[in-house]
Structure formats: structure tokens, C-alpha cells
Amino acid sequence: MPDPTAAAFELTHRPVLVPVALTSPCIALLPLPEGTVIQILGPAARVEDVCAITDATGFSLRGNGPGQWFAVGDEPDKFAELAATLPDGFTAIDQSHGRVRIAIEGESVGEVLAKGTGVDLALFETGRAATTLIGHVATHLARISDDRFELLVTRSFAENVWDDLKIMAAEYLGVSHE
């Protein structure tokens, strides 16, 4: 029984990052759309079951330690669709608002990320994903291709990580964004 004011209220979604990319010939920082991010927990051994579901629903599946995954997609509000198809023994948690995606790509991507993470990126092949510290903030890192990574950051830290990335990339962007 909503009030007329409330019924007429224009409900707006505020993305945490301004969707403007920073680019140079050797590096690009790209805020990605706040689509759907789903945390999946379940038996590590049944990874194929999860893959089957995410493949069928058009999500990209990324590992996050034993029995933990993130399913990510650009479209919003797809949580229910995936959650409904998840087999018994798995739990899906909607993190679409709790996590923010940032892509970083270009030939200098390894040099830039090495300023934040202690992961040996030369051994972190395409397709690998894991949580690591970028500076002080736990960040989920996925290697999409040789020179493209995607970061998944908790919303409250997203602005901070974005600012840190700008500093880390400054020498390759050719400008100081401070």
C-alpha cells in the first residue's frame, strides 16, 4: 500500500565508479557495468556441476579457493535465474551490489599489478582466478587473457582501489591523476 509520493518516487541506482575509462597505448583501466555477481559455495569436488549451470545461464565462472566461486555477468538482476537452477548442496549469495568489477588491460598490465599484488603473475595463467591483496585491500583477480585482468572489489573499497590503480598505472598512463 505505498504512499503516492513513494509510488511516484524515481528509484535510481548509483554506480560506485564513474564509468569513464583511463587509457594509454600500453594500459587501460576500465570500470565495468554493475551487472550480476553471485558468490557460490559448495562442495569443491562438484565444480563441473557449477560450470554446467553458469555455462547454461551465460555467466562467467571464476574460482575463489576450495568450494568457492564467483559467477559474473554484465546484465543486472540475474541472480534469481541462476539461483533457481543451482543443484542441491550449493548456496548462491547475491553480491551484485557488494562487488564492483574493474578491468585492467594492456602490455604493461603485469608491471602495474605487481605494484599491488605479491602473486607471481607470470605463473598465473589465463583462466586462473584467486583473491589476493592489492595494496591493503583483498581483491579477486581473474586473468581473462594474456594482457587483460578483471578485478572484483568489495563496494566500500572500490573507489579506494580505483584511486590506487590510477597511481599504480600513472607511469604508463603518462599522467599523474592525484
Add this chain to the structure above:
Amino acid sequence: MASLISCPHCGIRPKEEYAIKGAALPRPAPDAPRSVWFDHVFLRDNPRGPYEEYWHHAGGCRRWLIVTRDTATHEVLACRDAGAEPAVTA
């Protein structure tokens, strides 16, 4: 303190990603004698040499690990998932 710890799930990571809890000791049974509980909560050995400790990969996979560390040399001798074995005494 060790600069790097090799997580059984994530591989080699800097120590900043981990948080230490303390000695890896099994929790006594709820009805264990009072003296056992006192020892568990308040008494710790302080050995020189290998020592097993609970470490949390808080900045990584968030698994609890048992790290075997040499208290004299800081060398990490082993690191395994803490959930793989019972931590509660019968």
C-alpha cells in the same frame, strides 16, 4: 617472520595476506576436566624449533591453515589446510 607462505590452495603469497591466530591445539571436549580447559585457554609452550600454528588466509581463499614454522629460523616447513583433520578431541 616468514616473508612468503605457500597456501595449499593459492600458492605462494606474501605474509600480509595471512593472519595468525596462535598455536594449533585441538579444542578440548566440552566436558573435559577443568584443568584441561585451563591449559588449553591459558598455557602455551614456547618451543625453539618447529611449531604448528593456525593461520588464516584472510586476504586470499579464506581457508584456515596449519603452518609449521621454525621459531628460531622463521622457516616455514609445511602448510596444510586445517580443515582436513579433526581439531576437536573426542
Add this chain to the structure above:
Amino acid sequence: MSSYRLSAGGLIDRATSLSFTFDGRDYAGHDGDTLASALLANGRRLVGRSFKYHRPRGIVAAGSAEPNALVTIGRGGRTEPNTRATMQELYAGLEARSQNRWPSLDFDLGSLNGLFSPFLGAGFYYKTFMWPGALWEKLYEPLIRRAAGLGQATREADPDRYEKTWAHCDLLVVGSGPAGLTAALTAGRAGLRVILADEQFAFGGSLLSESARIDGMAAPDYAARCVEELRSLPSVRLLSRTTVIGWYDSNVFGAVERAQKHVAMPKGHRPLERFWRIAAKHALLATGAEERPLLFGGNDIPGVMLAGAMRSYLNRYGVAPGRRVAIATTNDSGYALARDLERAGVDLVAIIDSRTQPTISYHGRARVMSGARVTDARGGKSLSGLTVAVGGRSETLAVDALAMAGGFSPIIHLACHRGGKPVWAEEKHAFLAPQDLDGVTLAGSVTGAAGIAACLADGAAQARTVAAALGKKAAHIRADVEDDVVAAPQPPLFSLSGVKGKAFVDFQNDVHVADLGLAVREGFGHVELAKRYTTTGMATDQGKLSNANAISLLAQAHGVSPAEVGTTTFRPFYTPVSFGALTGAARGKHFQPVRKSPLHEWAAKNGAVFVEAGLWYRSSWFPRTGETGWRESVDREVLTVRAAAGLCDVSTLGKIEISGRDAATFLDRVYCNGFAKLPVGKARYGLMLREDGMIYDDGTTSRLSENRYFMTTTTAYAAGVMSHLEFCAQVLWPDLDVQMASVTDQWAQLAIAGPQSRAILQKIVDEELSEEAFGFLAAREVSLFGGRLNGLLFRISFSGELAYELAVPAGYGESVADALMAVGEAHGICAYGVEALNVLRIEKGFVTHSEINGTVTPADIGLGRMVSRTKTDFIGKAMLAREGLSDPVRLKLVGVMPLDPAASFQPGSHILREGEEATLENDQGYATSAGYSPHLKSTIGLALVVGGAERHGEQVMIWNNLRQQYTPGRICDPVFLSAAKGGQGA
């Protein structure tokens, strides 16, 4: 008589002219110069004053061991004191100033200290300034600090950027001299991931100063060819201007790259310095050896320098050290310099060889004095002559430059950083690195090897061994060397008979031979004691040139081998590291991460004043126009919440979703109160204990469906509780089927409190919110705005008023808060911050971590009845039964108020009985929280006090020792405002 630039030679670009200033005077140098070589080329030999006696000092070394030539570079925020002129690359516009002199370098009044030198010997701090003790801080220390010292740091902010980075490799090679180059090349060709780090701006190490020929080419050309090939190998990374400063656990090395220390105006988008953490599977230390100074009177006079350094200035920089030069040597290495000086046309007067039978044949023109040694040098600010003892008599020589070739000490610092002790090698007359280091190999002259050929071969051979251990096969590298001077190690020269002047051991700290003798006589002869008593080796150069001589002197005084004296401990850093490099990017707003609530912008546009709570920025209060102080705003917010309604951002509370078949059992074990019977759709306040029985955290947990729970934690303990629950689930009870995820960031959470809260919420919530439909502690998913959004609604209160907490997807948080403010306007809603939140909860006696501070049990705060008597197990159960926890003298929660409502007190103030002295024995407890209640028109507070409720009504003294404040007060019930409609613990 002075140093000068030769007309040809050297690795400098004579086509360039770089102008620079030293103490305001204009000079010029070339690309490829260091500040030191440029000063020498300009005839400037006096570059500093010594630490204690203010003696004139010149350039002694050509690398990072330089003890004397410390200058201040730059101006303003870029001022860098104590820069070694030998490590500073020359650039156009460089400004350098000498240090520790007044009024000028050439005329320094502080040099009068030399006259008082009998009183300034070893341990003078402890002897001269002992009594009266009261004068130490006010008189002696400032006096000593002014007289003795180095450069002054600037007080301006550093305008440049610093950063840290990681690197990973199979093999880290430290040093790019002959051994380092062949090692890097061998490993790189074999496909290993190699990092080659060198502290100089050019790679090649000693080869850059070498006149020998390798494979038919000049040594620097050979080095350049190696570097060119290394650059072409994709798995090799070259780091120049990078000093490896420490070896740490897990074979991680710290290194500092001086990325822009060689330019006048650093570029803002690049760091000035970069701190590297290099994780190396293996490291090869090709760090070379340091030449030892000789001990004779006046061995610190400008014009006296190390032979190797003189050779560097000559061959690499094209600088002659003087017009009439002598070489004092104990070994064959002095003859390599002799050959090069004569080739360059410099007048070499004499070679003063301590040996009676030199082992090298010399065909030059200089007079060779065998079995001779320098006893004293003459000259004030510039060397003018020598006294030489030869064949039982004394002879004087007129020279303006003297080279000291006292043998070599391997640079084993890094190899000893993890606790390994250096080992004395009698046949090498030197301390070597400990044997069989894990993860580290040494190659070249750092092992005591002599000669270029030996070093080239050793580097390659050691790298082959490392490659083999890492599963790679590497090819040999062979090189032919012509004119290689292989100086066999000789015993150090320590005859001091006939020496008249001060013979310096530690140039930088002004420690001379007599100081060490005094230390031994006064019982401070142990190497560690002598170091501290005399301060030898304690300067910024950490004894790079002095330690070997100091140890030999102590050994001589004790009549034992240096092996028995041992060394002091080598610790990181190898060379001084700037605070900027250690700080990296973590400064200013990047000092620590900033965490923002999804309602941050909502709070900002409503005028919030933010406060840092951990990493979070929380809205503290919301001032309105006309309000004159924070208290006025807070009072209004508190009164508005109790009279109408308020909206507060509580998104920072930790939120954890817990699910699984055994979730109820799990919650029963982690909370001390029961949760198994919590019905679906209900919330319950819970207390989590630590295993010792003390309260760990509190919060509410709601059962959203049969096996799905939503837990909230306090803001401060959100991360800790999550880790704790993971520990319980993974380690203590892995058999339970329970999963959990932090959803703190997924939800924006809004507290809507006050008598109007239901009416306001009902305007946006689609479901019925009447008392019957959504009673106290109801917790359900709700539909909002006519089905446009779903949220979680909880009927919980932290103010004692009718109140709710609404969680909505974070991206919509701001919009929902805007909506509530809009529909609530007619109901008198206001935004309130954590200050008002605090007052509201103190008025009702609700606790936060101010009270549950790790020393209290549930019973201590009046919640003892919550603890389950029936559960067989929960965290903290066993220890909660300790008899000490029921001791009547335990501190218990009470309220406290000042007798005078206009008076106030601070949390942390102690409670004393009326009329009792403020002593530890009389302490009755302490105030944990305090705030001004606009309802009671008085400061009110909560306190933990002996006896607790028994003492309600008692008059006490509230004592704040920091402010020397005594406030008469009264203990009372912690619930200041009655008729609570439920809340904590209810």
C-alpha cells in the same frame, strides 16, 4: 696542487657540459660523472668536515662505502642531506652543499674541537657529561647535537612520489661486475628468469674502471657487450641504480631503485624511488670487495684515497688525483694503479710497498720503496707530504695525492642478514660469508677470489650450478684476459710505531686508533662493546671501510686472531634507505584504505560531518544552518528521534549470511544464548564469547528461512567475527553443514527510529507493518515501492524507541534514503549520526565495545540470564564457569551522573569512593562511555564499577588524572530513560 681532468679517456661524454653548484660556486662536469668525480675534476678536494673534530675531509672512495663526502642535494622539499657524492649522478642544475661546518667549509669554527680532542676520546659521552644528570637533556645533548652531526633534514613536505613493487625470478644477481655479468648471462642464456641489480647507473662494476683487456676488447666494452646481450633476452630484467639492501626470510630481497634521483625535475607520474620486494628462487651475490684503508697519522687528509677509487677516477672518469702521486700498498693491486697512472701521464713519485719482496715485476719509472710504510701524512685541507719509515729510518716525500692499497674485505653483508656469522679465512686474511647458505651463492671477489679472469669464470660456473639445480642446462662462458693483475691476499699492515698524528679507523664517526686502544684498556674490548664505546662502525656507512681494521686492531690488542674477535652483526639495510621508499604510495589520503558506505553521498548531501571509524567514514552528526556547535546538532537529533523519527546509516555493521542444514546448530555453538529455537521471520540479540568466557561481540541474527540466517556484527569486529566463524566452521566443526558469506557490502542498511518510524516506513513498504503483522523482533524480506525493489526489514532497536533496520541492495541505498527523507518530512524525520546514536543508547543503558572491552562477561553487564544453561557446548562455556568470574569484586555495569548537571566527565575517568585518595588500591572502576542527554539535561555515562547494582545511589568521585579533573557524581541504574520498548538483550 690538486686533482684535475685529464685531456682524454674515461667513460664520460666530453661533448656534454653539465653545470652544477657546490656551496654556491659554479662548476661543470660531463654526462657519466658522479658528483664526486666532477668535484675532483674541478680541483675540489675538500668536500666535508668530520663528525666530531670537524677535520677537513675529502673523497676516499668511489662507491657506496664513501664515509666522508656526504653532501646535501637539492632545495625546499627536495632537500636530501647525507647524500654520498660518490653515488650521486651529475645532472645539469644539481645544487650540492657541504655539511657540518660553520661558517664555511674552508673556515670552520667547529674545527677547534680538534684542540679538545684529549677530552673527546672513546666514551667521552659517558665520562664528560655524567654529572649533574639534570643538565643532560637541557645542556649536554643539545650541545653535542649541534657540534657533532650530519646534514639537516628539511621540514617541508616531500613533493615526489614513491612506490613499492613485487618481482619474482629464478635467479637474482646482485652486482654487475665480472662475476655478476657472466652469471646473469649464463643463467639468462639457459632461459632462467633473471634479475640483475646494480647500485650504479651503469652496469659493469669494476670492469668500468679496469684497464685490462677481455677477449681482445677494453674491459668496459666487454661489459657493454654483455649488457647488450642481456637486454636482448626476454627473461632477463636489468635494474640499474638499484641497491639490494636486505636479504629476508623466504629468500625475499629488498631493493631500492633510485628511479629519478639523477634528474633535476622528477616527472610527477613516475616515482622518485621504487622499493622492490624480489622473491628469488635463488640469489647470486657478486657484490665484490671493499678496499681497506691504511692506518697512519693523517690518513684522512683530503688527497688520500683508496687505490681502487683512485683507479676509478682515473680510468672511468678521466680524473687525475694530483700532480705528484704516491701509492702505499700491501699487495700487488697497487701496481695496477701504478701502471694506469703512468700510462695517463700522471707523475707517480713512489710506490711504498710494505713487503720486502713484491711478487709482481714493475717496469715503471716510479721509485719502489720496499719494506716501507707511511707513518704520517701532512697538510691541512690538502695533502702536501708524507713521512715514510723505510729500512729503520724516516724519509719525507712531497706528494699531493696518496693511494692506499690495504687489501680487500669481501662485501658479505647481504649473506649475513639472516643471522649467519662471517667466518675468518686465514689464508685470505678476510672474513668470508658463512658456508652453505640456503638459496644464496656467492661469486667473484666476494669469495676472496682475485683477478678478473677468476671472477668471470666463477660467476659463470656458479650460475651453471644454480641452473642445473633448477633443471636447466647452461653453457660455459670463457674469456681471455690480458694485463690481469692478480693480487694475492696479504696480511694487513698494522705497525703503528712512529705514527704521530691521528690514524683514523672510522672516518665518518671520527674514531681513531687510540680510541680503540682506550676501549680495550678500559674493559670494553669485546667487539660489540668496543663498537658502542667508540662508536666505530655506527655511522651511516655502518663501518664499510672501518670494520675490518677495527677488528684487526682489537685482535692485535688482545693478541688473538680476528677469528676470535669476531664481527658485529650485519643487519639490513646495506645502505641508508629513505623514509619515502619505505612508505611507498601510502601517504596522505593513501595512508590507509578509505572505506565508504553506500549512503556516503546521501550523508554528504545532507551535510554530514564525517568521522573515521577504523577505515570507514561514518556520519557523525548533521549540522543545520544556525546551529553553533556540534552539541547543538546532536541534541536536536536525539530529541527528534525520541519525539518523531530519525534516519541513521548503519551500513557499516558487519553482515554475514549463514546457511546450511546445520546452521542452527552452528549458531547455537557460537552464541552463548540459544538460537536453535528461533522461529523463521524473527531476529534475536546474541552474545558471542571468546573461549575464555569474555564477551567477544554482540549483534542480532535473524532467521530468514529454515536454513538461512542473516547475522549482524558490530562495525569494529565485522572482519574479526567473520574470521572467527570461518575458524569454527572449518577447524572446530568441519562435520557441520554450514556455509557463510560476508554480505556487508551487498546491503545498505538504514536505521529508522522513533515513534513515527512505522508510519514513515509504511509509505514505502508494501507489506502491512502493524504491531500484529510485524511485531517486535520481526525480520523478513519485504517488497518496496510497489514491488520495484526487495529489502530485508528488521524490527530491532538500538535507541529503545520503536525502530526498524531496513537493508536494501547497496546501489539503491542512497535512493531509498532519499525516499524515506521525502516521505518522512511530514512526520518530522531528521538524519542522525553516530554521536546521537551513542547518546540514545547510553540513555537506555545499551552497551557497545566501549563496555564489552574484552574484560567483561555477560553477567558483568547484566546479561547473565541470557547465557544458556541447557546447551552442552558453546564457545566460552567451559571457562565461563571459572569461580573467579563470580567474584563479587568484579566490575559491573552501572550508570553514572555528575551531581552538578553542568559538570561533565570523560570516558576513561576512574571512580573513587568519596573522600578517598586516588590510588590503585582505592580504584573502584572506570567510566566506559559518556555523553550529554538533552532529556536529562546532564552528562550521563556508563561505568564498570566494583559491586555494580548494589551501589546505585552512592556518591562517588569521578577522577580524570590526565586533566586533573575531580567531578563529584552518583552511581545509578544504567537505564537512564525507563519504559524501554525493548532492544539489546530483550
